Structures are given as C-alpha cells and as structure tokens.
Amino acid sequence: MTAAETSVTTHPEVQLLAALGFYAVGSFLEVVGDGTGLSKSSVSRSVAAMTPILLRNARTHIRMPTTQDEVRQVHSGFHAMAGIPRVIGVVDGTLIPILPWWICAGLGGNITLPSTPRWQWTTMASSRTSLPGGTHNSFVWANSAVGQKAGRGEFGRSIFLGDSGYPLRSYLVTPMINPATPQEERFNEAHTHTRTHIERVFGRWKCRYRCIHRSSGGLRLSPVKCCRGIVVTAMLHNIAVCVGADEPPPVDEDGESSEDEAPNLAPRESRAALHQAGVQTREELFNFF
Structure with a gap:
C-alpha cells in the first residue's frame, strides 16, 4: 500500500464509500477498489471497519x-392492497449465497422477514448462517425473535400472512388448501395478492x-461478517425507501420459496389446538369476502 493510499484511507468518508461500493456492486474487492483508488486489502479493511458502525x-x-x-x-396499507384486515406483516424466506473458503459452495443463510406495504423490512427474523440452506422457512420463523413474540401474543390481534408451507395459527394465516366456497376463493386471491409483495421486495x-444476489457469486466473508x-x-x-430513492428493476427469485409441508415443531396436542385457533381466525376473515 502506497503512502498516498495510506493517507486517503484515514478518511472515514473514503472507507464508507468503499464499503457501500462493495455492498452495491457485490463484486471482488479489487474491482471495488478500482473505483476508489484503493487496494484489495484496503477495501477489505474498510468493509470490516464500516460494517459494525453501520450496524x-x-x-x-x-x-x-x-x-x-x-x-x-400498517394495517391500513395492507388492507388497501386486497382487503385483508389487521395484517402487520408478510413472512417468507429467501437464500443468500455465502462462499467463505472453508464452507462448501452452495450453502446459504436462510432469512425470513416480515415486510410492510412500503417495501421495507420491518425486522430481521433470522440471518443465521448456522442454518443450512435446506432449513425450512417455518422452522426459521418459529425460532426467530419476532416469530416467538407473535406466538406469545405480543402483536395483539394483528396477523402475519404466510404461504402454505407455514403452520396455520391465530397470528399467522395461510391460504385455504382446497377452497370450497366463493368466499374462500376470494380470500385466497386476496391472500396471494398481498403475500406476493414480499417476493418483489426480495427482488428489489x-x-x-x-x-447478496446470486449473480455476485456469493458473499466472500466469514459467516459472522455475512450476517452483519x-x-x-x-x-x-x-433508508433508500424512506428518502424516495429510485427503485431498481425487480429480480426473478423463483425457486427460493417453498410451500411444502411444514415440519412438526410442537407436540401433537399443542399443534392441534394452535391449528384450531388459526382456523377460527381465518374463518373470521372470510366474512370480509
């Protein structure tokens, strides 16, 4: 590293620009450095220094x-989409490719996030690279802080929407598998219209x-740094949404969300009671359609 570069990298603004460039471009560190006049090692140090500060x-x-x-x-925003009341978030999962040298290629960090109608993430339910990419979304949700808060009733009568891969609960409403009435069909249509917004958020x-997009080849950082x-x-x-930044074109993320059967996470008697409470909540929502 040259003396001139050493002087430049002492400025926090340059380190911040280097870190933001890495996040935005998702390319090799030396490529990011070309735009800031920094070496690969300087960009790496900038990302390492700025990430905890941003965090x-x-x-x-x-x-x-x-x-x-x-x-x-939030209730009003979601209701305006398709008429489902009391929705406080939409839950789904996606994969983030991470490729540190000691982890086999293809391992991903599962993330499950509720989203508001303003296209923002309202909480990070889980970003644990200790869970392999094959971990079911419902397991990640059930073991997340926000999922456990929902289970304890901390969101009151507010509900989340999830696909059929999640267990039906009074606070997490899934679509009808085999709708038998016009009401149930209309509810399913409204549920799908509202829930698919999160897939667009993932893309943006x-x-x-x-x-964090697969086109970058994966995050080349340690698991802890990947989470951060x-x-x-x-x-x-x-922040970009709040300041009205231009939206990037959506990216196709097909194949990253599953709707297969959710794993059993509680004793059978407990699951039956929780499911029945979810059935009652969903039937109440049918009255709006």
Missing part, C-alpha cells in the same frame, strides 16, 4: 411498528445490493 443504526431503521398509530398505518433488495452485512443491506434498503 449500530440497524435497530432504528429495522423494526416492527410499535405505537398504535404506526400499527394502524437483492438488485439494489448485489453482494446482510442486516446492513436491509437497513440501507429501508
């Missing part, structure tokens, strides 16, 4: 609505920050 602000920009006014706004998020980087990109996405 300090994550809880400010990635959070569930808490006040009654915020909850009402990954297109805006190519480091994923959260930072979600935070930056929310």
